[in-house]
Amino acid sequence: MNIVTTSSTSTLIPDVSVIIPTYNRITMLEEALASLHAQEYDGMVEIIVIDDNSQDGTSQIIREKYTDIHLITLSENGGASAARNQGIAVAKGEFIAFLDSDDLWEPDHLRSQIALLKSKNITDTQTHFGVSDIFIWETIKDIRYQKSQKPKPQYSSTLHHLLSGGSFVSTPSAVIFPKHILDEIGIFDNNLRLAEDTDLYTRAILKDFKPVFTEQASVVRRKHDSGQAMTIKNIEPRITNRLDALRKYYPLAKQRLGNVKQSQIHSEIYSDFARYYYEDKSYGDWLKLLLISTRYSSPLCVIRTNWHYINDFFGRIISKLRFAS
Numbered sequence: 001m002n003i004v005t006t007s008s009t010s011t012l013i014p015d016v017s018v019i020i021p022t023y024n025r026i027t028m029l030e031e032a033l034a035s036l037h038a039q040e041y042d043g044m045v046e047i048i049v050i051d052d053n054s055q056d057g058t059s060q061i062i063r064e065k066y067t068d069i070h071l072i073t074l075s076e077n078g079g080a081s082a083a084r085n086q087g088i089a090v091a092k093g094e095f096i097a098f099l100d101s102d103d104l105w106e107p108d109h110l111r112s113q114i115a116l117l118k119s120k121n122i123t124d125t126q127t128h129f130g131v132s133d134i135f136i137w138e139t140i141k142d143i144r145y146q147k148s149q150k151p152k153p154q155y156s157s158t159l160h161h162l163l164s165g166g167s168f169v170s171t172p173s174a175v176i177f178p179k180h181i182l183d184e185i186g187i188f189d190n191n192l193r194l195a196e197d198t199d200l201y202t203r204a205i206l207k208d209f210k211p212v213f214t215e216q217a218s219v220v221r222r223k224h225d226s227g228q229a230m231t232i233k234n235i236e237p238r239i240t241n242r243l244d245a246l247r248k249y250y251p252l253a254k255q256r257l258g259n260v261k262q263s264q265i266h267s268e269i270y271s272d273f274a275r276y277y278y279e280d281k282s283y284g285d286w287l288k289l290l291l292i293s294t295r296y297s298s299p300l301c302v303i304r305t306n307w308h309y310i311n312d313f314f315g316r317i318i319s320k321l322r323f324a325s
Contacts, residue, residue, distance in 0.1 A: 001039045001110070003068045004046055015043030016110060016176075017093030021083035022101035023052040026061055028222070029101040033066065035220075036099060041110040046070065046093055050083040081188035081196035084172075088187050096177045102222050103173040109218035113176045116214055128210050130176040131169055133217040139224045146217045149174055154305075159205050159253050160260055163246055164268040167198040174219045181209050194234070194241045202245065206252055232280050235273055242269050267297035271305050278309045286313075 004014050018036060022029045029049070036047065050072045051059045059073040072086050080100070088096060095114060099105060113130045137144045151161035151168045161168050169175055175197075185203045188196045201211075246269065250262045274289035286309070293302045303310060 001037070001041045002044045003037075004044045005068055005070060012044075012092070014046040014093040016041075016095045016097055016114065017046040017048060017087070017091035017179075018097045018099055019084055019087035019091060020047070020049045020099045020101055021052055021080045021087070022049060022054065022058060023077065023080070023083075024054045024056045024058070025101045026054070026056050026058045029058065030061075032099055032101050032104055033069075035104040035106075038107050039105065039110045040107045041114070043110075043114065045110070046091065048072065048087040048091060050074065050086050052080070052083045053077040078190070079193055079196075081192070082190045085187045085190065088182060091179065094179060096179050096182060098172040098175060100171055100173050102224065103171055104220040104222070105173070106218040106220065108216075110176075112214065112216055112218055116212060117176065117178065126178065126180070127208065128212045129178065129181055129204065130214070131211045132174045132214050132219055134170055134174050134219040134221050135217045136170075137220050137222050139222050144220075147221075148215070150213050156258065156260055157256065158211065159202070159256055160265070162198055162202045162205065163242075163249060163253065163257075164265045165272050166195060166242060167201060169197065169201065171219065171221045172197050173221065177204075181207075185209070192241070194238055195245070199245060202249055206249065206256075232276065232282065235276055235285075239269065239273050242273075263296045264301075267293045267295075267302065268305070270296075271302060274306065275309060278313070283313065 004012060020029070020032065033047075039045070047068065048070045049062055051062070051074060053074050053076055059071060062069055062071050070090065072090070074083065074086065084098060095117070097110065097113075109132065113132055117128060117130050131149050133149050134147050135144055136147050147170060149169050151158050152165060155161040155164060158168070181204060185200070185207050189199050192199055243266070246262065246265055250257075250265070270289045270293035274286050274293070277283070277286040277289065290302060290306060
């Protein structure tokens with residue numbers, strides 16, 4: 001891999017610009033950079049690190065140890081997507097790849113993804129962006145397993161999944177965009193503090209750009225307890241965020257969604273978030289969301305959608321009653 005440094009006056013066009021937002025994660029950031037420097041890719045790569053006002057000496061360490069990196073130091077913390085936008089604004093690569101500072105890339109990530117996007121198997125390489133499968137690494141338990149990044153089969157389309165179930169992409173680190181796509185659809189929405197990536201993918205699909213998937217896992221997403229997005233505490237704001245997106249995008253998506261009505265998606269949103277409460281053993285909140293879900297769809301549909309959890313719930317109750325007797 002050939003790492004290139006660019007400036008505002010440079011005419012050099014790298015093959016790939018890698019954008020890495022970071023905040024108070026210098027140890028994990030250096031591990032992410034090590035995985036980037038180990039890429040088995042022959043093209044020219046521009047590395048852009050955006051320090052989102054870290055207080056752990058991130059900028060100083062990057063400045064001293066990594067002279068081939070384009071460092072942007074922000075004076076205020078604006079969140080990961082606002083930081084990514086700063087990187088996109090200066091990126092010169094033909095392709096834009098994202099790498100979160102707590103994620104890792106397998107050595108063949110760039111090579112396999114760029115090869116796929118340039119493949120003759122894609123009828124029009126100008127209309128696709130790449131999505132790789134990932135490994136989930138639960139660092140506390142030291143458990144690692146592969147996760148598909150394709151939309152789930154219960155949804156009728158990629159767009160249906162995005163509006164109803166949120167993003168099918170667990171981390172932006174698995175996504176590579178041709179830069180011209182971002183030029184057309186715009187950057188991350190700085191007004192959003194949740195699900196900015198879902199919003200970006202939705203806009204891409206509505207502009208007729210399509211994800212092309214690989215079943216090869218070339219990204220490692222580390223699950224840890226340091227500032228990751230999804231928690232039980234932010235379920236309610238996430239529901240509000242997804243309902244707002246539904247109201248915003250359904251009129252634009254209606255024809256593409258066919259027989260999928262807005263009320264159905266409304267119901268599915270509550271069912272989707274209910275499972276997080278169930279897995280946290282917050283059964284009261286789980287039941288509350290299921291009941292709300294029945295306001296927008298028939299109880300039978302809600303039961304069918306959530307049968308796994310309902311069956312498990314009543315199985316637990318029966319087991320306790322038998323034990324008590």
